[in-house]
Amino acid sequence: MKSSELAKSLNLTLLVDVESEIHIEGVYIGDLLSIVMAKAKNNYAWITIQTHINIIAVAELLELSCIIIVENMEVDNDTLDKAKELNIPIFKTEKTAYEIACILYDMGIK
Amino acid sequence: MSDKGLIKRIAYNVPANDFKAAGKSSSSIKSNLKAIGIDARILRKIAIISYEAEINIVIHSYGGNLYCDLYEDKIVIVSEDKGPGIPDIEKAMTEGFSTASESVRELGFGAGMGLPNMKRYSDEFEIESSENGTVIKITILI
Numbered sequence: 001m002k003s004s005e006l007a008k009s010l011n012l013t014l015l016v017d018v019e020s021e022i023h024i025e026g027v028y029i030g031d032l033l034s035i036v037m038a039k040a041k042n043n044y045a046w047i048t049i050q051t052h053i054n055i056i057a058v059a060e061l062l063e064l065s066c067i068i069i070v071e072n073m074e075v076d077n078d079t080l081d082k083a084k085e086l087n088i089p090i091f092k093t094e095k096t097a098y099e100i101a102c103i104l105y106d107m108g109i110k
Numbered sequence: 111m112s113d114k115g116l117i118k119r120i121a122y123n124v125p126a127n128d129f130k131a132a133g134k135s136s137s138s139i140k141s142n143l144k145a146i147g148i149d150a151r152i153l154r155k156i157a158i159i160s161y162e163a164e165i166n167i168v169i170h171s172y173g174g175n176l177y178c179d180l181y182e183d184k185i186v187i188v189s190e191d192k193g194p195g196i197p198d199i200e201k202a203m204t205e206g207f208s209t210a211s212e213s214v215r216e217l218g219f220g221a222g223m224g225l226p227n228m229k230r231y232s233d234e235f236e237i238e239s240s241e242n243g244t245v246i247k248i249t250i251l252i
Binding site for chain 1: 137
């Protein structure tokens with residue numbers, strides 16, 4: 001689906017939109033980059049409270065489908081610029097990681 | 111380790127404390143290897159290993175170099191830094207053990223999984239360290 005459609009169905013703020021379709025094949029929740037590196041996989045949505053520019057390096061290396069920033073954390077402009085450059089969709093929400101995970105689960109991502 | 115059969119070496123300078131650029135060398139290694147048709151499963155291992163090696167140079171060293179050596183049957187990631195070295199390698203290899211500062215941890219680094227992840231995803235793992243620097247050679251068979 002399009003980033004905008006995902007934003008709408010999960011009630012997320014779309015911070016970085018991309019042209020291509022998003023395919024979510026799994027979900028990983030984590031804030032420690034090394035653990036995310038080892039566990040998240042290609043086309044996973046990553047739910048985190050980290051907003052530093054290095055989350056983009058992790059998403060790019062793992063070819064994640066998108067990053068969902070939870071708990072309304074403020075995202076650095078550097079992070080958004082880099083995400084635009086590398087075509088990585090970023091969403092933001094005031095919901096918790098658990099709430100977003102539940103919604104994704106109900107959407108059929110298991 | 112001999113250089114026999116080395117097809118190509120790609121070299122990167124990795125400066126200390128440059129968190130904004132951290133990950134750049136690993137991304138370049140991955141896209142170079144992807145371009146020559148390396149399998150996605152191998153690419154994932156190399157991405158994890160090179161990222162951890164690069165981040166370790168940024169966080170813990172005075173700067174260094176990262177190399178990706180391509181052989182016919184293997185890829186070797188080499189990390190060489192300028193010190194100050196790892197006082198207790200055995201401890202550093204323990205999952206969860208980290209000497210990273212609080213400010214670095216707040217950015218999501220310093221999980222204490224860097225060296226263990228490198229070893230886990232490698233086929234061969236060699237590490238040598240003194241106060242003049244640390245050299246890590248990680249082999250991934252292809």
